Amino acid sequence: MIKKIHILFVLVFFMGVSCFAQEKLITKANEKYDEYSFSPAIDIYKKVLDRGYASADLLKKLGNSYYFNADYEDASKTYKRLVEEYPDEIGPEYFFRYAQTLKTLEDYDASKEVMAKFLEATSDDVRATAYKDEKDYLSDIKRNSGRYNVSPFQYNSPYSEFAPSFYKEGLIFSSDRDTGNFARYRHTWNSKDFLDLYKVNADSISQGTVIKFGDHVNTRLHESTSTVNKAGDVLYFTRNNFKSGKYVKDEKGVIRLKIFKAKMVEGVWSEIEELPFNSNDYSVAHPTLSPDEKTLYFASDMPGSLGESDIFRAAINDDGTYGTPENLGLVINTEARETFPFVSSEDVLYFSSDGHPGLGGLDIFATKVAKGRLDGNIMNVGEPVNGRMDDFTFIFNEETKKGYFASNRSEGQGADDIYAFLETKSLVIDCEQAISGVVRDKISNEPLIGASVKVINENNEEIMSAITDAEGKYDLLVDCTQGNFVRAMTEGYIPSEEYLGKSDGEPKTIDFYLERNSISAGFGDDLAKLLQLSTIYFDFNKYNIRKDSEIEVEKVIAAMEKYSSLRIKVNSHTDSRGKDSYNLWLSQKRAEATVNYMVKRGIAKERVDGEGFGETKLINQCANGVKCSDKDHELNRRSEFIILE
CATH class of the missing domain: 3.30.1330.60 (OmpA-like domain)
Incomplete structure (x- = not known):
């Protein structure tokens, strides 16, 4: 009896030790997770799972670690297990991320099924509204696809290259090629890869050669995502939060990102200062200038953000001060990630998002922001720029129709690679389609003068109308980025209509042949x-x-x-x-x-x-x-x- 008690005590003791060890491992993993150090967190979470311990919280954090580390295949497997084993302990966000990972695996049918659960679980989420309005979003993306000829950037390396920006006749870009990290760039606010800025074909010493940008800008810390004014003497760039050469962490131990400004003085980048809306408590990063250089666009998770990161803008005043940052709002930003803005000379805002309907991971989108507009159509730029992995840091020259972007697609040379592209057909963002035709009597074929032709949207709201002329003709301009009904009607006739889906804006002819309600006639009439x-x-x-x-x-x-x-x-x-x-x-x-x-x-x-x-x-x-x-x-x-x- 004493022997049995002793054995039981030993078992209980070792079980307690084992549970204590698991808890210690999980605590350590959670610390790494909270610091956005996803790779070590993944290693620890996997070790705990291999020992037979699982929970909804562990699977959530492991799935997120894979997700934000762009390992969508393992993220999908983890989210699948989470959804199947703990359906009552997850919120809508995990259905959304699971659906996103399935898209990166090109399993679109399964993704739609999971997205339907996301739509059921939430009603006030911006993404839910977007996916309800874009039920056939893959058709829309297909229609926008095939407009770019894409080729690898000739200066890629086995390491990570991304965030190209135009500088003089060449480029600035970010890379960890001198650190030996081989680390995929993570879209987090705590990159520890010690990225530096490089330039190529920007001046005499960088012709055909990649060289570091400058010791006054690059430090032993992390520098990335930059933009330069047209004169080439003002530089905005992203850097880790530091003071006196040391990292500064927030309350959670996260090293935030900040935007810095440098000026060219006698051939040297100097007078480096951080922007006034930086903070130790949130990140401000990825700057880009408006065409008139009076507005700075950037990404942040500052208070007032809708999602994990939003796009903001701030006025650059004539005296060099800055206006209050403005969130670009619910049409552009979602509860997910919107980041890496770029504004072309035609006031087209390009940005990356995994909240708007896409092909998986971060996709690149475009919208018009001319005259302060923030409620325009959001267009996915399509394949081959977008794919099933992360596509980001898109820049574009409207005159040459050439540009660059970065992606972590598997066929790349490094963890992230830059790709060059040539736009062969313009993206239609704000699209007007010319509609014309003749309204006729169906039996007599005679034109009907003074008939009304109305454009009615999918919410059954009348948008515009026209009256047929002496030849029964009408002309209209409709918004071809949305579906519309074109309806012809006149007194004594049965109305007729035709549905117009989204299109590329090519003019269309619609002739209407209206039937009479009845022939009102009597004996002896001709x-x-x-x-x-x-x-x-x-x-x-x-x-x-x-x-x-x-x-x-x-x-x-x-x-x-x-x-x-x-x-x-x-x-x-x-x-x-x-x-x-x-x-x-x-x-x-x-x-x-x-x-x-x-x-x-x-x-x-x-x-x-x-x-x-x-x-x-x-x-x-x-x-x-x-x-x-x-x-x-x-x-x-x-x-x-x-x-x-």
Whole structure:
């Protein structure tokens, strides 16, 4: 009995020691996780899992560590286990990230299923609204794709290169090539890879050679993402938070990022100062200038941010001071990551995001910010710039149509690589599509004057309208970045409409053929007038129906097919030339020819009758003995369609 108690004590003791060891490991992993040191955190979390210990919190942090380290395959496996084993202990964010990882693996069907759970779990999330509005976002991305010719940057290395920026005739970019880290750039606010700025083809000493940017800018700390003004004498760049050469950490032990400004003085970058809206408590990074250099755009997680990082802007005043940072708002920013802004000379803001509908990881998006606008369309720039991995730090020269971006795609030479591209077809962001056409009577084919043509959006709101002119024509300009209904209507006719989906802005012709609500007519009325038919004429001394008149007879047939109770009588007439008896015979033949034509086209014989009146019912003064032109005589050689019932 004593031996059994002793064995039990030993087991309990070692179990306690084991649990204590696991807790110690998890505590250490959590410390690394809170410091954004994801690689060591992953190693520890995996060790704990291998020992059979798992929890929702551990899987969340392990999945996030993979996710923010751009290891989307392992992140997907971890999130899958989290969702399956702890469905009641996770929030919407984990469904979203799981769906994102599935997209990077090109498992779009599974991603849609998980995204549906994300939509069910939240209603006020900006991303939920975006995905509800962009149900067919892959089609939209496909339509924007194929506009770039992409090639690897010739100065890539086996290390990490990213964040290109234009500088004189060349580039500045960030790299860890001299540190030997081989570390993939992580989108966190605590990069410890000791990145430096480099330049190539920017001056005489960097022609065809990559050299470090300058000792006054580069330090033993971390420098990345830069922008230079057009004059080439003002530089904004990102650097770790430090003081007196030492890192400065926030309350959580995180070393934040700050934006610094340097000026070129006598050929040396100096007068380096940090911007006034930097902080020890949050990060401010990734600067870029507006085309007029009066606004600085950047990314931050400062108070007021919607997501993990948002894009902000601040005015650069004439006296060198700065305005209060402004969040770019809910259209551009989401609850996820928006970062790495760049503004082209045409006021197009390019940025990276994993919150807007994309192909997986960070994708590059574009929107117009001209005249302070922040509510424009957000366009995914498409493949091959975007892919299933992270694509970021996009820059573009509107004049040359050339640019650069970075990506961690697997075919690259290093952890991150820069790619050059040539835009072969412009991205349509704010798109107006010319719509034109004619509104006609469906039976008579006559143009309908004064008809209304309206543009109605998918929320059934009327956007604009036009009135048809004397020829039944209309012209409209519609927003081709969204779906619209174009609807034609006029009194006495059944409205008709056509749906226009999103397009690339190519002009489109839409002709409408409206049907009458009914034919309001009675005994003795001429159907030809009611249907606005052209007069059915015959050649001189002939009774066969002319080709140009067959079209008009077909309209009468269409009316009779639509209104099955309609009965008519064909009254045919001649001009005054020739003998009266002959004309009476000729007109009868014309009436019979018209009736026979209609019967052959399927109209029942009992519904149509015909009679010839010769020259007894002339419609002008061209009687016997009166000199008239051939044109005037032709007006009398006609057929009428008189309603019997």
